[in-house]
Amino acid sequence: YSSNIPQLPPDPLFGIKARFALDTHPNKVDLGVGAYRDENGKPWILPSVRLAENLLQHSADFNHEYLPITGLKSLTEEAAKVILGDESRAIKEKRVVSIQSLSGTGSLHLAAKLIALFFKPADGTTESPVIYISDPSWANHIQVFETCGLKTARYPYLDAEKKVIRINEYVKTIEEAPRGSVFLLHATAHNPTGIDPTPEQWKIVLKAISDNGHLPLFDCAYQGFTTGSLSEDAWALRHAIDTEGYKFPGVLVCQSFAKNCGMYGERVGAFHVILPVHDEALNSAVLSQLSKVIRSEISNPPGYGAKIVSLILTTPELKKQWEQDLITMSSRIFGMRKALVAELERLGTPGSWKHIVEQKGMFSFTGLTPEQTDKLAEDYGIYMTRNGRASIAGLNGGNVKYVAKGIDGVVRK
Ligand code: PMP
Numbered sequence: 001y002s003s004n005i006p007q008l009p010p011d012p013l014f015g016i017k018a019r020f021a022l023d024t025h026p027n028k029v030d031l032g033v034g035a036y037r038d039e040n041g042k043p044w045i046l047p048s049v050r051l052a053e054n055l056l057q058h059s060a061d062f063n064h065e066y067l068p069i070t071g072l073k074s075l076t077e078e079a080a081k082v083i084l085g086d087e088s089r090a091i092k093e094k095r096v097v098s099i100q101s102l103s104g105t106g107s108l109h110l111a112a113k114l115i116a117l118f119f120k121p122a123d124g125t126t127e128s129p130v131i132y133i134s135d136p137s138w139a140n141h142i143q144v145f146e147t148c149g150l151k152t153a154r155y156p157y158l159d160a161e162k163k164v165i166r167i168n169e170y171v172k173t174i175e176e177a178p179r180g181s182v183f184l185l186h187a188t189a190h191n192p193t194g195i196d197p198t199p200e201q202w203k204i205v206l207k208a209i210s211d212n213g214h215l216p217l218f219d220c221a222y223q224g225f226t227t228g229s230l231s232e233d234a235w236a237l238r239h240a241i242d243t244e245g246y247k248f249p250g251v252l253v254c255q256s257f258a259k260n261c262g263m264y265g266e267r268v269g270a271f272h273v274i275l276p277v278h279d280e281a282l283n284s285a286v287l288s289q290l291s292k293v294i295r296s297e298i299s300n301p302p303g304y305g306a307k308i309v310s311l312i313l314t315t316p317e318l319k320k321q322w323e324q325d326l327i328t329m330s331s332r333i334f335g336m337r338k339a340l341v342a343e344l345e346r347l348g349t350p351g352s353w354k355h356i357v358e359q360k361g362m363f364s365f366t367g368l369t370p371e372q373t374d375k376l377a378e379d380y381g382i383y384m385t386r387n388g389r390a391s392i393a394g395l396n397g398g399n400v401k402y403v404a405k406g407i408d409g410v411v412r413k
Pocket of ligand 1: 034102103104105106138186191219220221256257258259264269
């Protein structure tokens with residue numbers, strides 16, 4: 001059989017990580033993977049996570065038993081409140097079905113499974129809806145949906161030249177998509193561009209999605225990274241779910257705690273299905289179907305990280321500390337954006353770099369070409385994805401000048 005199995009290229013992002021590890025350059029810098037680093041360039045265990053871990057390990061009923069198939073209830077319930085808001089109408093009206101997932105990717109996978117199994121754009125059709133993904137987007141989005149047999153299409157998003165959202169073409173694509181399509185929306189801190197719609201643009205986009213009978217799917221992997229505030233970063237999603245004027249057939253929400261709790265490898269996340277009206281039977285049916293997917297694929301979700309995040313969300317002092325940790329991370333990243341631009345301007349690097357300060361979240365879409373990023377890796381040992389996306393979290397006081405020097409060097413070549 002082996003002759004039928006074609007070799008695939010390595011994953012671009014994890015490929016960068018591997019090349020970075022092998023690079024012997026003394027000043028090498030990893031701006032590839034979207035993981036927060038502290039001022040010393042080291043992974044950071046959030047103080048709130050440390051406190052929760054300590055509490056957990058010293059609690060009398062701590063063990064490593066299996067979680068239920070649907071996950072840790074205290075996590076999924078609190079996770080829904082974190083993302084939808086304590087005052088969420090949808091929660092009060094019991095329109096939310098929540099289940100624990102393998103971080104954000106696992107949550108997207110559950111969305112894909114549910115769509116592939118049950119969502120049909122119109123009565124009588126057997127075709128699944130097309131999933132519309134921003135151009136550009138997180139590289140994994142397409143394959144998460146296509147490996148579940150779904151078709152994907154792109155909606156125009158970034159005007160790379162002007163570094164603004166191509167709002168007219170975006171809305172035109174929504175209007176022209178077959179009724180009942182799925183629109184995957186980055187809830188906050190768009191990856192890779194760092195450019196989110198303004199509230200006015202969100203309203204235009206959401207109205208077009210609603211008017212054309214499409215289903216919004218919010219991917220929320222960076223809540224807290226845009227403004228440092230959990231509620232501000234959930235504004236678009238809460239506006240979509242809580243505004244009566246929109247008539248969505250439902251809303252899907254994929255939530256990751258990888259970045260905002262720094263729990264990357266522990267795979268903590270949740271998937272929420274928001275039903276348009278309260279329907280106890282449908283609620284239960286959806287949960288049963290998602291449970292079957294979980295049971296057949298992973299049997300039950302991982303417990304350790306779920307217990308830690310749940311403790312943070314249910315213990316007021318820990319929640320307060322977490323909110324402080326989010327400010328620590330988002331403000332350090334913002335400081336690094338400013339430092340990088342200041343240094344590029346000091347060097348007189350050709351071009352305009354202001355967009356780096358204006359972009360939100362963990363990344364900057366620098367505008368460097370694939371060839372320039374190759375050169376940056378070769379000549380300076382500075383790694384970012386070939387589309388010019390740099391993880392600003394990888395910058396610190398010790399390397400920001402060097403990175404600016406590298407960018408300056410490859411831009412002038
Ligand atoms: N969505 C987006 C836009 C992302 O950038 C990421 C992580 N890079 C994810 C989802 C999923 O991440 P994880 O599975 O680690 O939670």
